Amino acid sequence: MTVGRRRGAELEEAILRAAAEELRASGYAGMTMDKVARRAGTNKNAIYRRWPQRAALGVAAYKYVADARTPTVDTGSLRGDALELLRQANATWSSPHGAVLRDLLAAAADEPALLELLREQAGGGALSAAWFTLLGRAVARGEAPPEAVQPRVAALPMTVLRGEYALRGVPAVPDEVLVEIVDEIYLPLIRGRGLPCPKPQPAG
Amino acid sequence: MTVGRRRGAELEEAILRAAAEELRASGYAGMTMDKVARRAGTNKNAIYRRWPQRAALGVAAYKYVADARTPTVDTGSLRGDALELLRQANATWSSPHGAVLRDLLAAAADEPALLELLREQAGGGALSAAWFTLLGRAVARGEAPPEAVQPRVAALPMTVLRGEYALRGVPAVPDEVLVEIVDEIYLPLIRGRGLPCPKPQPAG
DNA sequence: CCTGATACGGTACGCCCAGTACCTTGAGGA
DNA sequence: TCCTCAAGGTACTGGGCGTACCGTATCAGG
Structure with a gap:
């Protein structure tokens, strides 16, 4: 049979x-x-x-x-690249596939070994690399100061997106929020890091 | 008996x-x-x-x-205030008390009602209010531009700190990371938002 | 073709825990 | 005093994880 x-x-x-x-x-x-x-x-x-x-x-x-596809984007501008990468991430995490990953992360809270594996998938390796190359290209174009190339800065939009997930119940962050993250946080941050910037209050 | x-x-x-x-x-x-x-x-x-x-x-x-103490700080400078608030948060989440909260958050992934309650405790209400007043004071002192007063911007350091927790296994982020968050991200961001800033590449 | 070793299939456990049922016993109020 | 209601005790269902045991099919080697 x-x-x-x-x-x-x-x-x-x-x-x-x-x-x-x-x-x-x-x-x-x-x-x-x-x-x-x-x-x-x-x-x-x-x-x-x-x-x-x-x-x-x-x-x-x-x-x-999980097909470990490395995200790649190249729209020609820092803004476009960042937005595209954010949109891809948002799509991924909003899918049922992302829901499974979130469940798994939650459930594996007491299994250190598993957490390690998941952390990698959740945005450790390939993803932060993508943000790095993205920023690198922007620097090469003169769109961003070299000082901006730094792990915590490069992947900041992803961090903020995760924070958004934490605040709302479930993913599927509306697109305008992604735009806001880029325009109101990422780009100003990159700009701000470019200034040698005398502190507004040079006291001390 | x-x-x-x-x-x-x-x-x-x-x-x-x-x-x-x-x-x-x-x-x-x-x-x-x-x-x-x-x-x-x-x-x-x-x-x-x-x-x-x-x-x-x-x-x-x-x-x-959980004694719902509202965090209050007033060191006289934006940098000092932000750093202090971050340190308080870090201390809280590093304590066993914080560990319980994290467990609870993880375990309640399938209980929407509970998630709501926990979310509030985890940094929704009182905490973001603290960051708001902090920024407000900075604006009043002329340390920050009024445009910076915005939810996602105000509490960004907390978001980054949470991201740090996500990357590392367990809380207790070293103090120099907190300093970095303030000096390399928060302050530059506030600065950058102050510029009317012609886009470096006004293409379009 | 015969003979092991290996791994699959089936079933039955032991254990732990969430949540429920039912009855007994105590405490406080009328 | 008596009555009611909640607390205490115990047992039970249901379900899930992980294990043990045993028969049996497949594969490798002679």
């Missing part, structure tokens, strides 16, 4: 796919080991043989669907 | 105290209803008669210990 007993990579694929589907359908909280096993047409043993804990499976399932 | 059967407010106090102690001892995940009941010298019924769910008890216990 069955097409034979699956083993190794094939079974692993099936489990990951099932876990990913469960994540999408019920969120991380609803991703039960039994349900994953049933959906994958196997049982919990096969899962626990590969991942020691539910959280580990969750992370694996997330990485399975 | 016992001092008699406790009722009403007295019992409620005891439960809240016990729940708070459990939170401190084992985090939210370890705050079991049975354990709270046992520690309070009562049983789960008395708890469920007052709070319908575990999460509700968690929030109540948190609010029980």
Whole structure:
């Protein structure tokens, strides 16, 4: 009746796919080991043989669907680039895919090892690199002072966007907020860093 | 043996105290209803008669210990005020008290009602008000341009600090980072917003 | 083709915890 | 005093994580 007993990579694929589907359908909280096993047409043993804990499976399932595409933009202006990158990030986090990631982050609060992995995905590596190159290009064009190229400054819009997520309940920040972040915060900050700027109150 | 059967407010106090102690001892995940009941010298019924769910008890216990002190600072300069407020926030979030709050936030990801309450505590109301008055004073002193008085701008240092928490595993951000946030981001931003600033590249 | 080793499948556990039901017992008010 | 209501005690359902055990299919090697 069955097409034979699956083993190794094939079974692993099936489990990951099932876990990913469960994540999408019920969120991380609803991703039960039994349900994953049933959906994958196997049982919990096969899962626990590969991942020691539910959280580990969750992370694996997330990485399975997360195509680690490095965001790239080049609109020709700092403003355009920043806005585009923000929009991409906003779209990503607003998708069900982003919801899963947020659930996972919340649920893994007591699993240091998993937090590490997730943190990377959530905006550690590739993303901050994108902001760096973006700023670098702006400097080359003379749009930004070299002093502005600095980790905390470069990726500030993403930080503010995350803050916006924290304030509102759920993502999907309206586009005008993204524009505001760029025009009222990022660009003025870059400008402000360009000034040798005598303090307005040179007291002291 | 016992001092008699406790009722009403007295019992409620005891439960809240016990729940708070459990939170401190084992985090939210370890705050079991049975354990709270046992520690309070009562049983789960008395708890469920007052709070319908575990999460509700968690929030109540948190609010029980959280003395909602409104932070106030006035060092005489924008830089000093901002730094002081950041230091206070950092101290708060680094304390076990802050750890409980973070646990709670993570655990309540699927309880919209609780999220609301927590969000308020986490920096919604009183805190952003403090940043507003701080900036207002700076404007009055001529240290900052009036255009800078804007929600997202005013509380930006807190947003960046939260971002720092997200990147590192656990709070307790070193003091020099707080200084950097103020000197490299907040102050330059305020400065930059003061300029009518012709765009460096007026293309278009 | 036969024989192991390995891993899959099935099932049944143990444990813990949330939340509920039911009854007994004490305390305070009328 | 008696009555009511809440507190205490205990047991139970339901469900989820993680484990154990055992039969069985697949694969590798001779």
